[in-house]
Amino acid sequence: MYQNDINIDQKHRHDIPRHQVKQVICSLCGTEQEVQQNCINCGVCMGKYFCGTCKLFDDDISKQQYHCSGCGICRTGGSENFFHCYKCGCCYSTLLKNSHPCVEGAMHHDCPVCFEYLFESRNDVTVMPCGHTIHKSCLNEMREHFQYSCPLCLKSVCDMSKVWEKFDIEIAATPMPEQYQNKMVWILCNDCGKTSHVQFHFVAQKCPNCKSYNTRQT
Template sequence: MEMEASSANERLQFGKMGYGCQHYRRRCKIRAPCCNEVFPCRHCHNDAASMLRNPYDRHELVRQDVKQVICSVCDTEQPVAQVCTNCGVNMGEYFCEICKFFDDDTEKGQFHCHDCGICRVGGRENYFHCKKCGSCYSVALRDNHLCVENSMRHHCPICYEYLFDSLKDTTVMKCGHTMHCECYQEMIKRDKYCCPICSKSVIDMSRTWKRIDEEIEATVMPEDYRYKKVWILCNDCNDTTEVYFHIIGQKCSHCKSYNTRTIAPPVLPQ
């Protein structure tokens, strides 16, 4: 019995991590029901479909629609299941019947989120589903982030890839909006410190505001402009105030931020 169990286990594990594509290690391919073509995974399908010459032919595969898979070990086509009906190998160490998803690399910590409706990676114990934001976030963000309704069901404001099911890591900014981590780092590297969506500051800018205070104090405006005022809107606190115009910047009277924009032109005092 032990030998039979050992043999069955060896058969299940045969070829593990030896097949797949750039996206996943798995022992099966999928037949796309939308075009009846065979691809290593849905991302390979979507990449190929996005390159079609005729824009009307471009489309994305709905993962739940997959009905047939082809075993990479014995090349047998069959209905979606974890174990090959012909050679008995595990076509994916991790298998989700809902998403029709296979993956041999279980170190990713895959889990299915019923609220998201898709599989996530990183370990179920490390994530929670935020109902308002509409996605799974790290437990470190539980009660520690500003909720924005369906914030993940949008495109990254930098690269414009859809965030909800993106394979890349995402980050939640102070304002609650989301973007790819690598896009965020590139934005900061280029000295852009405002959210591309709402224009709020994404990092602590207090030291920068202090430097601007000092620069304004050392820069005297010409007599014609010294007492002119403008109406400004603060991007950080959304307060609207009337302040003295300065060529370097206008400071919010409420939160002391210089992340402001003029909403009315300078006017002379009466």
């Protein structure tokens, strides 16, 4: 197999059993040999970055490639900037090392917005407060469209306390018609998971446990 066959054009998404590659042919001198970084005959470097496990060659080392034994694949961004969470089964930014909530197999599913498989994605992935993962760009797009809850579990994706304060003011300024003043409903809070029996209001129902308005009637 030729070096250029290994450095495949990702646009066409050809699947090559990379780990099964045993031999490569030097494109400069034509020598067939075991997979390695430098040609045994002419000495040419076949790739400035080389991973003997993934059989991966790449000349663009600005990507800061590194092999993660936990993931079993090569990733970009520099090993010093990431750590592997064995419960989540993926690499996360070191900024999340002591703060992310673990969800088993967190990245082994599609992005809930664009549906790209997150584990193999080359785009930045982030962790929401609920522990579910999403492309950072997709999360930003959600916020631009005023969507502030996880598409998977509906928990808030950011601190909504200021928004809830505005709900308090709006509800206080909007008295209910007399026939609804004693109406009670059961609600489920998407943020804390508690069910409560609360007074109905047209604007929203507040969770008495965590003070969130991210609720729905049950």
